[in-house]
Structure formats: structure tokens, C-alpha cells
Amino acid sequence: MKVFLLSAALVVSGIGYTQHNVHYGLKAGVNVSNVPASAGNGYSSKVGFHGGGTMHIHLSKSWALQPEVMYSAQGGKSGSQTLQLDYINVPLQLQYMFDKGFRLQTGPQAGFLTAANVKSGDVKSSVRDNFKPVDLAWTFGASFVAHNGLGIDARYNLGLTRINEAGPVDFRNNVFQAGLFYQFKHKY
DSSP states (O other): OHHHHHHHHHHHHHHHHTGGGEEEEEEEEEEEEEEOBTTSOOEEEEEEEEEEEEEEEESSSSEEEEEEEEEEEEEEEETTEEEEEEEEEEEEEEEEEETTTEEEEEEEEEEEEEEEEEEETTEEEEOGGGBOSEEEEEEEEEEEEOTTSEEEEEEEEEEOSOOBSSSSSOBOOEEEEEEEEEETTOOO
């Protein structure tokens, strides 16, 4: 959590310095998530989606910070049950930019749980009390943005913290994301 707060402070201080190099955008795409368990019994892959807003802050010609606020439908499947976890994720990406549009990125992410349900057939039950309200992850990814501001993005979010409240088994979120984004007033 300290790393995330320090990163957020750097973003806020950098915004004033690089005001003319800040670009806003929108992003959406597909998630493939699972919830592995420390004892080997977890939830296998489930398809969901993500969407939200981005801010791209140029620190130099080759480096940028990209904080985002994203809704993310996560979870997994186990037998006939589907675990549905809804988060508001706030990643902070440090990006290395090269070759006019290519980017490599990594950084911390805080996820805030908004809903947790188990669905079996037509029956849906809330299990929110069984899960922690905050999830921390580390992200790794790559993207490409064209000169018109339209881009593609692929990212893996590796869960760092236990998401369940109790029990002898630790559950963690792991999410692969692929999507499209648009950056307003984009410049290389």
C-alpha cells in the first residue's frame, strides 16, 4: 500500500510540472480471470470485461506515467459455480515509449471490491462478506498507439494479496486483459 501511495504522490506532483503533456483517454476490453488457491483448489478461468478512463502523463520523450480508473469484472469458475467479483481498479503504470507508438508498462494496482457473488444455475448469492474490500496487484503489459490516438493494450495483473477474509486457503486474483483505447489529442 505504501508503494501505491508513494506512486500516487509522484503522479500528483508530476501533473503540475507536465501540464501540457497530459492526455486523457477511454479504454475497454476483455478480461480472462481466475482465482487460484494456495492449496491448489481455486477457480479456473472466467471471461469478463473492463472499461474506464486513463490519464497519460509524459515525463520525458521516452517515459510516462499512466494512472487509470477501471471497472473490472473478475472471478472464476469451479464446477457448476461461478464466482463474480466486481472491482474498481486503480493502476499506476510506468511506461517506456519507443518506436513511435510502442509502450512497455508496469506498476502497482489497488482494486476496490464493489460486489462479490456466487452463481450456481439461476441462483445468485452475495458472498461479499467473505472477501477483503481492497486487493493489491502488480501489472505488466505492452501497448501500441497510432498517430490518431487509437491503440491496443495487453496486460497481466498478478494478485499480490489474499482476497478472502478467512480460512486456511489463500485466494488471489490473476487477470489477463486485452483491449482498445483512445487517447484524446494524442502526440508521440
